[in-house]
Amino acid sequence: IATAGCNFNCKFCQNWEISQTKPDDNYNYALNPEQVVEMALQTNSRSIASTYVEPTIFAEYMIDIGILAKKRGILKVVHSNGYINAKPLDDLCASLGAACIDLKGFTEAYYRELTEGTLQPVLDTLVRLKQKGVHTELVTLLVPGRNDDMEQIRAMCHWIKTELSPDVPLHFSRFYPMYKLKSLPPTPVETLEAARAAALEEGLRYVYLGNVAGHAGEHTYCPQCGVVVIQRLGYQVKPVAFQDGRCTKCGQPIPGIWKQPEIT
Ligand code: SF4
Structure with missing residues (x-):
């Protein structure tokens, strides 16, 4: 489930046609929270995910769906950039089954240059999700020459291990040229493999590769x-x-x- 819009402007966004626009400028279905949950029940869906763009921009809608879904035994999950204030995050956590958060890089400079957001609020969100006991997984898109420095990756993994848990799953995802980064090549598979090996060496226990179908790292x-x-x-x-x-x-x-x- 998604609307249109985002609080970031990532140069690599694969959904930029809906993330960088307004709901009024798109073709939409009108679905209230009750209808969403009813559709999930009718289709035997075991979970409802808010994803594709940034779900925090429609937080109230997502929270209302989550409250109803929880009552009907449906898991509410979210894939987010984690750029959300503490109060709405707390409201969301009350009905949230699981979260997948993009930890896009590990420096403020990377966040400012590539996403137009900032890193620290994302780290704060991750710590808060841990405190709330929400099952959380992390995704890092590795962009060639931008956030694939192995020392930086090791620093990020060390932070995850010490501030969150070595059991937090981390997914390194392969970049493909798109949106404002069409001039860059796809992430070499060797880079993804090196990042996975570094993360395991740093003590993380569940490290995956994404966007490389058929790879043993899945x-x-x-x-x-x-x-x-x-x-x-x-x-x-x-x-x-x-x-x-x-x-x-x-x-x-x-x-x-x-x-x-x-x-x-
Ligand atoms: S946060 Fe996600 S949806 Fe928003 S611009 Fe970045 S990649 Fe796109």
Whole structure:
């Protein structure tokens, strides 16, 4: 679910045609929160995601959907840039099942130059999500020559490990030329692999590669015995050594949301 608009202007935005415009300038469906939840129930959808543009710009709508969804046992999830004040974030957390937050880089200079936003509020959001106990995953788009310095990546991973948890999943995503960065090449796969190796060395336990369908970095590995517990190919997900939130080979718990919320 999305409207149009965003509080950032990322030079690499893949959805810039809707993120950098207004709802009035787009073709829209009119759906109130009750209709959204009803549609989810009719289609046996187990979750409702706010994504594509920046959901904080329609926070009230998202919160109302989340409150209704929670009552009906549907998980409300959000993919956000994390640039949100504490009060609306607290309101959102009350009905939020899980969050995927873009940690786009790890310097203020990168944020200012590439996104027109700032880093510190995003870090504050991540700490607050942890305090609220919301399952949170991170995505870092690696843009060639801009945020792919391995020392910077290591510093970011160290911060994640010490300020959040080594169990927070981190997804390094492959950049493809678009919007205002058409002149750059796609991220070399070797760079993504080096970033993943650095993150694992820094102590993060669930590090993934995204936008590289078929790569072994898409799978979930048991941090204890190393077996592939969940296999992925693009959007296909297959548990292979995983049951009831644990590795079936060694019994190691794998953090995540594995059960549908109860109807309240
Ligand atoms: S925050 Fe997301 S939606 Fe907004 S401009 Fe950046 S990439 Fe696009």
